[in-house]
Amino acid sequence: MNPLKHVAIIMDGNGRWGLKKKKSRNAGHRAGLNTVEKIIKETIKNNIKFLTLYAFSTENWKRPKKEIKFLFNLLEFFLKDKIEDLNKQKIKLKIIGKKNFSPELNHLLRVSEKKTSKNKRLQINLALNYGSKAELINAFKELKKRNEAINEKNLKKYLQSNNTPDPDLLIRTGDTKRLSNFLLWQLAYSEIFFEKKLWPDFNEKDYNKIIKKYKNIKRNFGNI
Numbered sequence: 001m002n003p004l005k006h007v008a009i010i011m012d013g014n015g016r017w018g019l020k021k022k023k024s025r026n027a028g029h030r031a032g033l034n035t036v037e038k039i040i041k042e043t044i045k046n047n048i049k050f051l052t053l054y055a056f057s058t059e060n061w062k063r064p065k066k067e068i069k070f071l072f073n074l075l076e077f078f079l080k081d082k083i084e085d086l087n088k089q090k091i092k093l094k095i096i097g098k099k100n101f102s103p104e105l106n107h108l109l110r111v112s113e114k115k116t117s118k119n120k121r122l123q124i125n126l127a128l129n130y131g132s133k134a135e136l137i138n139a140f141k142e143l144k145k146r147n148e149a150i151n152e153k154n155l156k157k158y159l160q161s162n163n164t165p166d167p168d169l170l171i172r173t174g175d176t177k178r179l180s181n182f183l184l185w186q187l188a189y190s191e192i193f194f195e196k197k198l199w200p201d202f203n204e205k206d207y208n209k210i211i212k213k214y215k216n217i218k219r220n221f222g223n224i
């Protein structure tokens with residue numbers, strides 16, 4: 001059985017879910033947050049140590065202002081409401097992506113990271129304003145600035161995931177098969193599962209089914 005240390009998730013399909021329910025795209029995001037909470041609980045139950053969630057990409061800025069505002073309000077609400085609880089559950093929160101939001105949100109993100117920084121049960125990497133290409137370019141710039149050799153070990157030091165093992169498993173919900181500029185380096189040998197369900201409909205049972213399948217895959221890492 002394969003060990004499972006790190007699950008990464010592209011939580012796709014909120015907007016479509018909201019519209020399918022004859023509500024709004026934003027109603028889909030709100031429902032998506034419930035799934036986030038369920039999946040965090042289930043991740044702990046499965047004793048998985050790292051969970052990376054793609055919440056907002058560098059490309060998502062192209063969306064209507066109203067939707068962007070809603071998403072960040074939702075994030076603010078979530079952190080203000082839940083950070084104590086996450087801390088009690090010994091969850092560490094780390095933001096990956098560039099924190100160039102409003103001064104208030106930047107502050108809230110920093111405070112949340114600091115408060116939970118010593119926790120060891122589960123690390124949640126929340127990808128916000130994250131793009132893998134930008135992350136890689138930044139890492140190469142750091143190498144150049146320090147005149148360090150270009151090799152895997154050195155490059156990894158400057159990725160934002162530097163304290164996280166590469167994902168063993170990537171799940172993308174929403175019946176779309178693409179990586180959308182997410183962890184392009186780190187996913188080199190991950191097992192990838194594309195799930196038909198939209199993110200708000202994804203549940204613990206679906207998650208455990210994927211975990212079970214993953215555990216039984218023969219992982220070769222290039223070997224035979």
Ligand code: FPP
Binds near residue numbers: 055199
């Ligand atoms: C992709 O669905 C989802 C997002 C861009 C946002 C993800 C946000 C959440 C799951 C809720 C908020 C989470 C936190 C941690 C506050 P989409 O809108 O692209 O769906 P579509 O493909 O149906 O348009």
